[in-house]
Amino acid sequence: MSPTDLDFQVLLGSARGGDDGAWHELYLRHASPVLGYLRSQRAPSPEDLLGEVWLQAVRDLGRFEGDERGFHAWLLSIAHHRLLDARRTSTRRPVEVGVEPGESAVDGRALPGEQLLAEQELGELLDGLPERQRSLLYLRFVLDLPQAEVARVMGLSTPAVKMLQGRSLRALEKRVRELDRLDVRIRSLPFDDTGRSGQ
Amino acid sequence: MRRSSHSEPRTAAIDRLVQAGRAAMPDASSMAAAHLGAVSVAVASEQSRAPRLRVGTRGVPRRRVVLAGAMAALVAIPSLAFAGVLPDPLQRVASNVAASIGVDVPSPHAERARARADHDATADERRGGADRSTAGGASTSKDGSNTTPGDTRGHVNGEQPGKPADGEERGNRFGQVPGGPDQGKAGQPKVDGAKPATPPRPDAPKPAKDPKPSPAKPAAPAPATPAPVTPAPETPEPATPSNAGNGNSGGTGNGNGH
Numbered sequence: 088m089s090p091t092d093l094d095f096q097v098l099l100g101s102a103r104g105g106d107d108g109a110w111h112e113l114y115l116r117h118a119s120p121v122l123g124y125l126r127s128q129r130a131p132s133p134e135d136l137l138g139e140v141w142l143q144a145v146r147d148l149g150r151f152e153g154d155e156r157g158f159h160a161w162l163l164s165i166a167h168h169r170l171l172d173a174r175r176t177s178t179r180r181p182v183e184v185g186v187e188p189g190e191s192a193v194d195g196r197a198l199p200g201e202q203l204l205a206e207q208e209l210g211e212l213l214d215g216l217p218e219r220q221r222s223l224l225y226l227r228f229v230l231d232l233p234q235a236e237v238a239r240v241m242g243l244s245t246p247a248v249k250m251l252q253g254r255s256l257r258a259l260e261k262r263v264r265e266l267d268r269l270d271v272r273i274r275s276l277p278f279d280d281t282g283r284s285g286q
Numbered sequence: 287m288r289r290s291s292h293s294e295p296r297t298a299a300i301d302r303l304v305q306a307g308r309a310a311m312p313d314a315s316s317m318a319a320a321h322l323g324a325v326s327v328a329v330a331s332e333q334s335r336a337p338r339l340r341v342g343t344r345g346v347p348r349r350r351v352v353l354a355g356a357m358a359a360l361v362a363i364p365s366l367a368f369a370g371v372l373p374d375p376l377q378r379v380a381s382n383v384a385a386s387i388g389v390d391v392p393s394p395h396a397e398r399a400r401a402r403a404d405h406d407a408t409a410d411e412r413r414g415g416a417d418r419s420t421a422g423g424a425s426t427s428k429d430g431s432n433t434t435p436g437d438t439r440g441h442v443n444g445e446q447p448g449k450p451a452d453g454e455e456r457g458n459r460f461g462q463v464p465g466g467p468d469q470g471k472a473g474q475p476k477v478d479g480a481k482p483a484t485p486p487r488p489d490a491p492k493p494a495k496d497p498k499p500s501p502a503k504p505a506a507p508a509p510a511t512p513a514p515v516t517p518a519p520e521t522p523e524p525a526t527p528s529n530a531g532n533g534n535s536g537g538t539g540n541g542n543g544h
Binding site: 105107110111114115118119120121122123126127134137138141142145146201202204205206208209212213224225228229256259260262263264 | 298304330
C-alpha cells in the first residue's frame with residue numbers, strides 16, 4: 088500500500104468517524120471532476136446535484152471499500168445515477184434554469200474567459216451526441232478513467248463499454264469535421280463577428 | 287497506413303475534447319461552504335442514528351424475513367384455531383379444513399350451541415327447583431329427585447313414595463351396605479341381608495343369570511362395611527302391597543313402577 092493510499096485510508100476512516108475536516112479534504116479532492124461531469128452532461132442544476140451526491144456519499148460511505156481511485160469512480164457512479172434521475176424528473180416537469188451558459192449557478196459570477204471558451208468548445212463537441220456517448224467520452228478521456236471503471240460508473244459491462252467507445256469516437260470525429268467545416272465557412276465570411284480568432 | 291489515417295483525426299478529436307474538458311473543469315471550492323454545511327449536518331444525523339434493523343438489500347435479507355413470518359403464521363394460526371379463539375369466519379374455515387383431514391377443531395357454531403345448551407340446562411335446573419319447592423304435598427328425596435306420591439316413574443331406584451328403599455338398594459346406590467346408618471330410616475323393617483333386585487314374576491320369563499355381579503350390586507361388602515354380608519338365597523320376597531299408589535312394590539330398580 089503506497090503512502091498515498093495509506094493517507095487516503097486514514098482520511099476515509101476519519102470521514103467515517105464523522106470528522107468534518109476529513110469530509111472537507113475529500114470534497115476538495117473530488118468535487119470538481121464530479122461537477123465537471125455533471126455540467127458536461129447538461130444536467131439540470133448541476134450544483135444542486137453535486138450537493139445531493141455528497142449527501143448520498145455520507146449515507147453510504149460505510150459500504151464503500153477501496154482506494155482513492157475507486158472512491159473517485161464511486162462518487163461518479165452516484166453522480167451518474169443522480170443525473171439519470173434528474174433527467175427523468177425534468178422530462179416530466181421541465182424546470183426553467185435561470186443560469187446563462189458560462190455563468191456560475193452559485194453566485195452568478197461570470198466564469199473566466201478561458202474557461203468560458205473551453206466550456207463552449209466542450210459543449211459544441213458533445214452536444215450533438217447521444218447521452219451515453221457524451222458520458223463515455225467525458226469519463227473515459229477527460230477524467231481518464233479505465234474502461235472497467237467507466238463500465239462500473241455507467242452500469243454497463245466492459246465489452247459494452249468498448250463497443251460504445253468505438254461508436255462514440257466515430258461520432259466525435261464526425262462532429263469535429265462538421266465543426267471544422269463550419270469554422271472554415273465562418274472565417275471565409277467578410278465580417279467575422281463570432282469573437283473567435285481565425286487561427 | 288489506412289489505420290494511421292483513421293487514427294490521426296481520431297487522436298486530434300480526442301485531444302481537442304480533452305483540452306476543452308480540462309480547461310472547462312469547474313472549481314467546486316466556491317460552493318464548498320454550502321455543500322459541506324449540509325454534509326456536516328448529515329454526518330451528525332448519521333452518527334446519532336441508532337443501528338436499526340434494515341430489511342432488503344442493505345440489511346437482513348428480505349427472503350429471511352418473509353420466511354420467519356411464514357413460520358410464525360404456520361405455528362400461530364393452528365394454535366389459535368385449536369384454542370377456538372380465531373374470529374368466527376377464520377375459525378369456521380380452520381374447522382372445515384381440519385375436519386377434512388380428520389382433526390377435531392372447534393367450530394364457532396358448535397361452540398355457540400354448546401354454550402346455549404349449557405345455559406338452557408342451568409336455567410331449567412333453576413326453574414325445576416323452584417317448581418318443586420313451590421309444589422304442595424310434594425317432597426324431595428335426598429338426591430333431589432321428585433317423589434310425588436303415587437308417581438314412581440322416573441324414580442331412580444324405583445323406590446316407592448313414602449317408603450324408602452330397602453337398605454340394600456340404597457346402600458348399593460350410595461356405596462353403602464345394609465346395616466349402615468341409612469338403613470331403616472323410615473321405620474321400614476330391615477330386610478334380611480341382600481336380596482335379589484327383582485322378585486321373579488310368575489308370568490315373566492326368568493332372566494338369564496348374570497355370572498358377574500352387577501357393579502351396582504356388589505356381592506362383596508364395601509370397604510366401609512363392618513361385617514361381611516352373606517348373599518341371600520334366591521327367595522322371592524312376597525310383594526307387599528303398597529300403601530301409596532301402585533308403584534313398584536319390591537324396589538326393583540327398573541324405575542317403571544311395575
